[in-house]
Amino acid sequence: MTNISRRGFLKTSGVGVVATVGTFTAATASAQQQKWDKEADVIVVGLGGAGAATAITAADNGADVIVIERQPAATLRSNTRMSGGIFHCPDKSGNKAALKEYAKAMFSGENIPGKLEGEQPQVSDGLAEAWAEYTPGLLDWMKKQDPKFQAFATPGFKGAAFPTFPGAKDCGYQVYRSSYPDRIPAGFNTPCYNGPKEKAISGEAFWLCLDNGIKTRADKIKVDYETRGRDLVQNDKGEVIGVIAEQNGKKVAYKARKGVVLCSGGYEYSLPMRQAFLEGPGVEGWAFYGTTFNEGDGIAMGQKAGAGIMKAGKAxxxxxxxxxxxxxxxxxxxxxxxxxxxxxxxxxxxxxxxxxxxxxxxxxxxxxxxxxxxxxxxxxxxxxxxxxxxxxxxxxxxxxxxxxxxxxxxxxxxxxxxxxxxxxxxxxxxxxxxxxxxxxxxxxxxxxxxxxxxxxxxxxxxxxxxxxxxxxxxxxxxxxxxxxxxxxxxxxxxxxxxxxxxxNTKGGLAANAKREVLDWNLQPIPGLYAVGEIASALKFVYQGGGNLTECLVFGQVAGKEVAKQPNRG
Known part of the structure; x- marks a missing residue:
């Protein structure tokens, strides 16, 4: 994290802000050399499901967006893409109040007597309200990104997984699996990575739908691949106003006029974070079947900016x-x-x-x-x-x-x-x-x-x-x-x-219902947001497909929220 005043920032190099960024040691430069390399209303770090939904929504609400993604475009393999492509979309005829109660039970358990393991009453009501508002429309939202996208309710992935939870009976819960073909083969044994779109199923289909949404907004969303977020920039008010990234061995400074949204996933392949957060033998006693590119980058960036941590050991x-x-x-x-x-x-x-x-x-x-x-x-x-x-x-x-x-x-x-x-x-x-x-x-x-x-x-x-x-x-x-x-x-x-x-892991940065990142006093850090596995809402229990669902729900929440912010100096 780099914390400087606007005047101080003008006296330093845009790619050499006074900070330690990953393996980089920044150096002070003259005012004439200083400038941001790129700028946009919104900078999104990470192009998985969370990053895509956030970028699409911010663009649709009038913001111009730059997404920085550390992987190459041709071989992008996010947890979203590698998943089963399962997401929640309750029936629209279900009871919305019941849906909110069911969501709150999954997030924190606070509405179930004696079950408080989620421990997030400060934010759970707003999270559950958003879940109830957005989830019934998720299939429609996905079809807007690509009308050819389909999803099917399949045996083993439907209904409320926790039938005794408050609201489970009346909320009309439903779970879908993503596809482009009219029929999904049994099991998850048909590889379709980088294959024909018309044959894509599971996470590949889910991702290609979102990717189409990104590409159809090319006038508003730019994606810089092979660019790894390393550090956040804050002004003297503590507002996050940019990101320092690594690209081809060099530092690149991105100015965010309205805010930065961290969507870089969990910490599955960070050795020190696994040792710090996971129960039991954190290294040899665990394995993960998602992308190896999830190394906790966003969590580290947020912590340096003063972010608190919530239920970091959840997975x-x-x-x-x-x-x-x-x-x-x-x-x-x-x-x-x-x-x-x-x-x-x-x-x-x-x-x-x-x-x-x-x-x-x-x-x-x-x-x-x-x-x-x-x-x-x-x-x-x-x-x-x-x-x-x-x-x-x-x-x-x-x-x-x-x-x-x-x-x-x-x-x-x-x-x-x-x-x-x-x-x-x-x-x-x-x-x-x-x-x-x-x-x-x-x-x-x-x-x-x-x-x-x-x-x-x-x-x-x-x-x-x-x-x-x-x-x-x-x-x-x-x-x-x-x-x-x-x-x-x-x-x-x-x-x-x-x-x-x-x-994936689920715990990480503390964030509220607006997806504003919170400090250790549960106060928002201005200009900083987090969506997805880096700050999952599912702190108590987890129903299959929950992570993809929260990418879509809270990507929309964060995208709308950050787009309406005033430009920050």
């Missing part, structure tokens, strides 16, 4: 398969929808089941099942469920890929998983293989991350008991769904580690 996560591929020293994850399938169980490091496996991948628990992975045994001083182990048989191995091949890190070229029958992953050693369960237990025990904890006999007993439950048609121990009770009996047998992780 939309469950337990997933990590790949032996690293970025910034951390393993990349892969979305692992096979967990919870028949012919498979999940055990802890000691070979014991600890939960009904369907809870890993099904609502309402799938986006906070990671809490099971980071449970700490206060007697053993151990995380018994980190990693967990996905144990499965030959029937499952041959039937479908363990991971989503069309979205996530495999679908966007970060991870080369291989064949859909999982055979390549077995050959590469990503999946352990053994002829018996006892032998499989021994192989797990020999792996460093298991810490010599696995008891092969206990694992064999666990599988035996599970198979007996399958034969009986009831899992009395954990209550697993009967439709998934198929035995682990067809050898050879397989195992992969599962660690806490998912698409």
């Amino acid at each position: 939309a996560s469950r337990i997933i398969m990590p790949a032996p591929v690293r970025h910034n020293g951390m393993r990349l994850g892969m979305i692992t929808p096979a967990v919870g399938s028949g012919h498979a169980i999940v055990v802890n490091n000691y070979g014991k089941r600890y939960a009904a496996e369907h809870k890993v991948t099904k609502d309402p628990s799938r986006y906070f099942f990671y809490k099971e992975a980071v449970k700490f045994d206060i007697d053993k001083l151990d995380y018994p469920n980190s990693p967990s182990w996905f144990i499965f048989d030959e029937t499952l191995r041959k039937s479908k890929p363990l991971v989503g091949l069309g979205i996530s890190t495999p679908g966007y070229g970060f991870v080369d998983y291989g064949a859909a029958d999982n055979s390549d992953a077995v050959k590469k050693g990503w999946i352990l293989k053994a002829d018996t369960i006892e032998e499989l237990g021994k192989k797990i025990k020999a792996i460093k991350e298991n810490g010599n904890k696995m008891d092969p006999a206990a694992l064999a007993e666990t599988v035996k008991n599970y198979n007996a439950a399958c034969a009986a048609g009831e899992d009395k121990e954990f209550g697993r769904l009967k439709s998934t009770l198929q035995p682990v009996s067809d050898g050879p047998f397989y195992a992969v580690p599962l660690v806490a992780g998912g698409p």
Whole structure:
């Protein structure tokens, strides 16, 4: 952050403001050398769903916008694009007051007796009001960006995920999946990254729709790719008036006449932020299946400008398969929808089941099942469920890929998983293989991350008991769904580690319902806004598709808010 008066700013170089910017050390220059390199009413940092919705809305409300995006245009891979393309759009006939209550329950839980974990009563009412106002119109809004865009209510992604929450019954909640074709293939195993638009589904379709919205406003929205935001500029009133960015190894100064909106995502691949914020083993105990370009840039920029932090440890996560591929020293994850399938169980490091496996991948628990992975045994001083182990048989191995091949890190070229029958992953050693369960237990025990904890006999007993439950048609121990009770009996047998992780982190900068970034006294920092994963509204619980939804909702909120601001000196 650079904090200078307007007069002082005129005495310094526009690309050499007195500050430390990333690896740059700025230098004082003469008044004659000083100037902003570029300027616009609004500067948006980051071109994912949040940045796109904000830029489109600001432009439609009369502002000219520059978006700076650190990735190249040709290979842009944001969390939005790599996602399942799922978003919420309640029926317009639903009760709006009920919808507001349901949203508030997800954001903070304050309207549910005894559930206050979200802890944001200062802002939750306004957030919920915006959710109720905008979400019923989101499909229409997307179609305005591209009339060819479609979305379908699909099995497994519809209705209120939390049916006991206030308002759930009457709010008409509905969830859609994005598409350009008239029919969406089952699963998420059709890669369409940079393919023909008419075949795009899931996050690719969602992104191409927004991208069309950006391109059709080229007279109002300019995008500078391969430009990484590094620092904010404040005047002597504390107002944010610009951004210092890095472009081709040089500093570029962007003046924001009305405001700066940070839409740069979470901190999934920032080593120090993961260590600082995440529960349990923050590095080896976690993996994420979104973009590696989310390194917490905007969070760091906001903090230097005086921003507070809210629920920074929150993540939309469950337990997933990590790949032996690293970025910034951390393993990349892969979305692992096979967990919870028949012919498979999940055990802890000691070979014991600890939960009904369907809870890993099904609502309402799938986006906070990671809490099971980071449970700490206060007697053993151990995380018994980190990693967990996905144990499965030959029937499952041959039937479908363990991971989503069309979205996530495999679908966007970060991870080369291989064949859909999982055979390549077995050959590469990503999946352990053994002829018996006892032998499989021994192989797990020999792996460093298991810490010599696995008891092969206990694992064999666990599988035996599970198979007996399958034969009986009831899992009395954990209550697993009967439709998934198929035995682990067809050898050879397989195992992969599962660690806490998912698409993204959610906690970060404190922000209010207008999406103004707040300081530690919960006062707005003038001229600074944040939208998306960098400051998610979903602080209590998370329903699948919630992050894309808040990109559209609060991108519109922030875009309108910043566009109406007076020009700042």
